[in-house]
Amino acid sequence: MKTPNHFKLTALAAIFSCFVLTACNGANSSTASSTADVILTIPVEAVLTRHGEISSSYRTTATLEARGEAEVISKATGIVQHILVEEGDAVSAGQLLAQLDNERQQYSLNKEKAELNRLASELTRTKEMHERKLISSDVFEKLQWQFDAMQASVNLAELALKETEVRAPISGVISRRYAKLGQLVNQYATQSLFHIVSNQQLEAVVHLPEQQLAQARIGQNALLEFAGMLPVNAELVRISPVVDAASGTVRAVLRVANEQQLLKPGMFAQVQLQFDVKADALLLPKRALMTTDNSPTVFVVNAENKVSRKPVSLGYQSDNTVEILSGLALGDKVVIAGQSALKDDALVNVVSVKQFE
Template sequence: MKTSHNFKLTAAAVMLASALLTGCNQANSSTAATKADAVVAIPVEAVLTRQGQISSSYRTTATLEARAEAEVISKATGIVQKILVEEGDKVTVGQLLAVLDNERQQYSLNKEKAELSRLSSELKRMEEMYQRQLISADVFEKLKWQFDSLQASVSLAELALKETEIRAPIDGVVARRYAKVGQLVNQHATQSLFHLVSNQQLEAVVHLPEQQLAQARVGQQAMLQFAGMTPVNAELVRISPVVDASSGTVRAVLKVANAQQQLKPGMFAQVQLQFDVKTDALLLPKRALMSTDNTQTVFVIDSEHKVSRKQVHLGYQADNTVEILSGLELGEQVVIAGQSALKDEALVNVVTVRQF
């Protein structure tokens, strides 16, 4: 009877141990499954595709140039007597900049005028005699030719005197003053006395690659960025009809308004030329794209938090944004961070839906 009782106790102990072991195994299996689920749900960041404005543009650099500038030289020979402007002064067309010694030109003009006055009196007297047929037509005509020739000489003397006054040929600013009081100026030496530049309107010359020529049009807008300044608007006003064979580029000129004269010739600018603008394009951040063999793909998140890889076709591209021509719909949720660890049908945990 003792043996039977001991056997019952041993069997009960075995059953209890088995039950405990089974419970532990089930608990361990449940914990493992929970951990497996956490690993599968990969954390990602996403955005929603949206409609917005994007432009087709080309970026390059340029140096500002004055639209009009002039080296002022003297057409007369003489010594500089007066200088009326300095560097940085604004000048207008015709404004007096400097004066040369003009005593010799003044004497020459006075002589020619006196001779013209004498000949004018003689011509008047001869005309009366000609009307009365007291002199021949040949004599009268020769005197008229002499009078006309002397009138031209007076005009030349007046011009020579006028040329001793150095005047501004354009509106602008005195960039350099080379002339000095007492300096001998030789009209045959073509020496520069002043350098004038027009700051009211500047130009920026850019060289467009040949493949961009089809999109470039006169009248298109551009944005110029200078160091430490707010962006400045410009307009494409001229496109060369010739492609430079050595560089494969086309010369294009931008007009830059400078009414406040904050910009100066020679300043360096970053240029963004806008070829076309779309106001209702389907947009996506560039960071969402994955490129493989020239094919662009993205991961799209469905309602069950699973992703699928889709191929997209791109249109215009901006700094951080691209236009989607096909492959996505408006409002779809697209992964922008964490996509390197994803594959089709992967379960994701969307940590953040960012705005762009």
């Protein structure tokens, strides 16, 4: 038989058990709540939209070419006696580069001059006699023609002597010397003795796709990048009026100033042709963009550290930056890292706000 005290102990045990269970449930509920808070707070990196300069451009490659270059040949036949320049030497137009033997040309000139002097003396005497009516006009005119013909022969002999001097046709730098001392040069063999390139101005030829032709204009700027060198500015100076049917491209020529002679013909360049420049565009890094239903979107962080997905309209684009035409305002905080795990109204923890150039 159970006593009253036994019933009291049983009731106390039941109350104690309920208290323990309630306390445990409360602790578990608090832990779950903290876990939920951690899951909902997603760490992200963000950036503030800013105003800056951006351009519409086309990227391609090109090889530098000399604006002026010449293969120097001899107009005379002879043996090379003197070479006055070497590869790398700067020369000016008309400068003497090499001398051929000219003994034969000198003798020929002396002979022609002697004959001219004889005719000149005879013409003087004949002219006096003609003025005195002692000889006919026909005799005087024939002698005058002989004198004129001999004068032309002397001029040709002087030219032949002058052509034994090999001179630079343009100003530039000797890029190759083919001539050698003692070499027999034949004027009819078109042997190249020197190669001269003009490095003061270089050209870069690019081939623009047909769809880019509408944006290309004479006078537009271009930026040329070379390995191990600072970028160099260039200018679009010529655009072909014909589209190459085989490639669908248009030949365009860039002029590259090279007063310091740092650039060389044959150098390979990465070319960025700038069609248009906006000085005060609203800019955003490209990595902030996401694609939703084939349209660009971004996640914007509000004052409560919640994000919302916003569609944006894009304008000009560069390597890492894009122009925002609509959808954002100046100073908006936009997620650039961690956005793949986000959805509308997600709570985020902005780890850092990056600055971008």
